[in-house]
Amino acid sequence: MSFLEFVEGPLFAVAAGIFLFGAFWRIVGIIRIGRKKDIAPPKASAAAGFVKGNLRHFLPRGIFAKRTAVHIIAGYGFHLGLFVLVFFGAFHVEFLNERILGFAWPTLPRWGFILASEIAFAGLIVLWVRRISDPVMRLISTPDDHIGSWLTFIMMLSGCFALQESHEMLRAMHMLIVDIWLIYFPFSRLMHAFTFVLSRGNSGATYGRKGMNL
């Protein structure tokens, strides 16, 4: 078994298993914590507040819009760019089709993949640079935040390095880092990819039940 076969085969299976089981475990754990019982009579629907809280946070608050414009653009650029290149990149769809799902869907042309990558890279760099150059962000950032950012960056960079498909080693390195990223994911703040729904929803439900205008 070659190194590439190992990182794309058994190691990937283990990493994906840890990712899925770990993420599920943590989400269930958060939900099981539950919420403190509110004995006050509800003034509005908590469920509507949950949904509204989630949707409202996709847009910046008016008074902060100008101040936060750069990192909001960077945030959207990175997350949407990463989503597009992971799920619509031809290499990724081919891998998922052949190894896991058994079906495929339309993919981006190469120029679209490159463009999405560039937007994602630019966004991630700006977000991390903000983390080190904003005194408040620097203060509240933990090693986990930096490791998550760097691991994601290295994963994307190794994928970019393998774009020419000229050497198996480059693809193997990318897959190795993907495996490490998948294993690290459930134990880190990268989990915000799933937990943001619960976090925003919790705030939205709390305020919604009190009848506050979100």
Add this chain to the structure above:
Amino acid sequence: MQYLIHMSRKLLWLGALMLLLFAFTAPQLMAQSVRPPGNAVNLDDGTEPGPSNALGDVSDTEIWDQFRGGDPANLLGPALDGQAMTTTGQQWRMVRENLIRKYLGWLPLIVIGLLAVFYLIRGPMRISAGRSGKTIPRFSHNARLAHWFMAAVFIILGLTGLIILLGRPVIAPYLGLQANSILTSAAMQGHNLFGPLFIVALVWLFIKFVRGNFFQLVDLKWIFKLGGFFGSHVSSRQFNFGEKSWFWMVILGGIVISATGILLLFPWLVDDIRWLQLSTIFHALAAVVLIAVAFGHVYVGTIGMEGSIDSMLKGEVDENWAKEHHDLWYEEVTGKSAKEETS
């Protein structure tokens, strides 16, 4: 008589030696000959098909000279009529191999060496009055984002670019051709992908920093006092002459790198290959010069000058640092006199 016998023996030995040498060298000499036997080319006897005198009476060198034509010394010279081959490719290769690759890579190393020597002799430039504990804002958060975004992209492009340029002469001899091939392939993809981000970073940097970076008369004092690096105090506004020069080097060098980079990424934009050949040369030249000077920028911004890094990390600088290095700017933003405060 004995003398004659002695001489005869010597001549016999010499003759035998000559025969032996000829026996060994004759096949090689025959094999190296570019001239086929006369009967192989001049077949005008009607026994075999094909034109007579196929190779003609001119040497290979003359044939290729006629093909090439043109002035080999003129890289930009227009192609002559009837010219089947240009020499610009060879000229470009010679410049790239014998000048760019051979010497340019040393420039960053020389700068690092000079900085190390300077640091050992001069040491870090301390804030002579010590830190006051009071700070004043110097750069906005967006300006810092623009700076660090450019820095990040610059580092990635610099590393990948140096691997592409110097991989063959520097990496291959030590790690092998296969390792160099892998590294170069990776570097090329990374360089091509991050290249367009450099243009974005350059525009952002220009917008955020152009104000205050135009040269002024006060900069002459900075030049005459060698920037204060050798003791004497020198006045300056928000940016001193060194910072302004660096800013314009980045902008102008960045424009050259961006324009040539675009041509190299999209070669079909031009129909003359000489533009692409020139692009590789100017691209490498501007990039390596910027990389070399960037080491100086990093030195002054970190270990070379106490308190400098605060401006880009926190956005604020110590008041005494501002009075010492940017006194006119300090007076402008605080309305206080820098001299009175420090004395």
